[in-house]
Amino acid sequence: MNVIETQKLTKYYGKSRGIIDVSLKVEQGEIFGFIGPNGAGKSTTIRTLLSLIYPTSGSAKIFGKDCIKDGAEIRKNVGYLPSEVFYYDNMKVIDLLNYSASFYRKDCSERIKELAEIMDLDLKKKINDLSFGNKKKVGIVQGLLHEPKLIILDEPTGGLDPLMQQKFFDLIREENKRGATIFFSSHILDEVQRLCDRVAIIKDGKIIRIESIESLRQNKYKRFSVESHNNLPKSAFNIDGITELQLSENKATFIYKGDINIIINKLGNIEMTNLLVEEPTLEEIFMYYYQKED
Numbered sequence: 001m002n003v004i005e006t007q008k009l010t011k012y013y014g015k016s017r018g019i020i021d022v023s024l025k026v027e028q029g030e031i032f033g034f035i036g037p038n039g040a041g042k043s044t045t046i047r048t049l050l051s052l053i054y055p056t057s058g059s060a061k062i063f064g065k066d067c068i069k070d071g072a073e074i075r076k077n078v079g080y081l082p083s084e085v086f087y088y089d090n091m092k093v094i095d096l097l098n099y100s101a102s103f104y105r106k107d108c109s110e111r112i113k114e115l116a117e118i119m120d121l122d123l124k125k126k127i128n129d130l131s132f133g134n135k136k137k138v139g140i141v142q143g144l145l146h147e148p149k150l151i152i153l154d155e156p157t158g159g160l161d162p163l164m165q166q167k168f169f170d171l172i173r174e175e176n177k178r179g180a181t182i183f184f185s186s187h188i189l190d191e192v193q194r195l196c197d198r199v200a201i202i203k204d205g206k207i208i209r210i211e212s213i214e215s216l217r218q219n220k221y222k223r224f225s226v227e228s229h230n231n232l233p234k235s236a237f238n239i240d241g242i243t244e245l246q247l248s249e250n251k252a253t254f255i256y257k258g259d260i261n262i263i264i265n266k267l268g269n270i271e272m273t274n275l276l277v278e279e280p281t282l283e284e285i286f287m288y289y290y291q292k293e294d
């Protein structure tokens with residue numbers, strides 16, 4: 001079953017572009033990454049899914065139900081961590097969490113304690129006295145306390161130290177094993193790589209790629225490094241499929257997409273002292289998509 005399904009979801013803020021024709025399907029049990037540079041449209045998509053804002057056109061379903069019409073019912077089974085959390089500063093953490101829990105028809109008190117322990121969060125403190133990272137932890141506990149079937153995280157790790165990030169990822173993996181579907185936006189490639197099964201790449205409001213992390217890795221791109229005794233002319237690399245060329249006197253590096261035999265043949269004219277052909281890092285692949293594809 002598709003837990004999330006959007007059809008040509010489009011949102012304009014007045015005349016300015018939010019997202020355009022976003023169509024994606026997230027299957028039950030997946031950890032799905034939503035990645036793109038600043039302003040690409042990640043938060044807009046998430047806010048539209050949660051009916052915090054309404055689309056200009058297109059549709060979105062969660063658990064097979066319409067996000068606008070059945071929003072209240074959907075939200076009972078969704079945990080959401082916004083990118084920025086704002087609270088009534090005067091409340092104690094536990095009071096805030098109990099208040100959040102009161103919206104669900106189940107006793108969440110044990111789960112609140114468990115989560116606070118895992119995230120090392122002091123429930124007795126006032127929100128006012130918490131650091132930015134600790135406020136984020138409150139948001140995490142708030143998003144997970146009702147054991148939701150779908151967890152939507154909007155850039156969740158900002159403000160968390162590396163140890164807490166690790167604990168948070170472990171927690172998300174556990175929630176996923178429990179059966180929860182995870183949808184999370186990020187521009188931190190490393191965390192997407194560590195956590196996700198599949199990823200959608202969004203740029204300028206449009207989805208440019210949806211692929212499994214596995215097949216992104218097994219792509220047809222290779223990173224070449226060429227060294228020579230002689231200065232290398234730029235014209236020697238005027239070959240179809242080459243991008244990201246960096247040339248410094250007798251060394252060249254670039255990304256190549258295409259038939260490896262063709263490029264080896266064409267590079268054959270160069271008097272090489274070294275040739276290295278490697279898999280690009282996932283970061284380089286993402287950068288390629290961010291920069292090249294429209």
Ligand SMILES: Nc1ncnc2c1ncn2[C@@H]1O[C@H](COP(=O)(O)OP(=O)(O)OP(=O)(O)O)[C@@H](O)[C@H]1O
Pocket residue numbers: 013016017018019036037038039040041042043044045083187
């Ligand atoms: N309330 C708003 N009014 C007008 N334009 C908006 C509003 N919110 C977002 N936008 C615009 O919509 C586009 C998408 O923004 P969005 O916040 O969804 O991007 P994002 O991918 O979440 O970025 P970031 O990684 O910086 O959080 C941007 O061009 C942004 O300027």
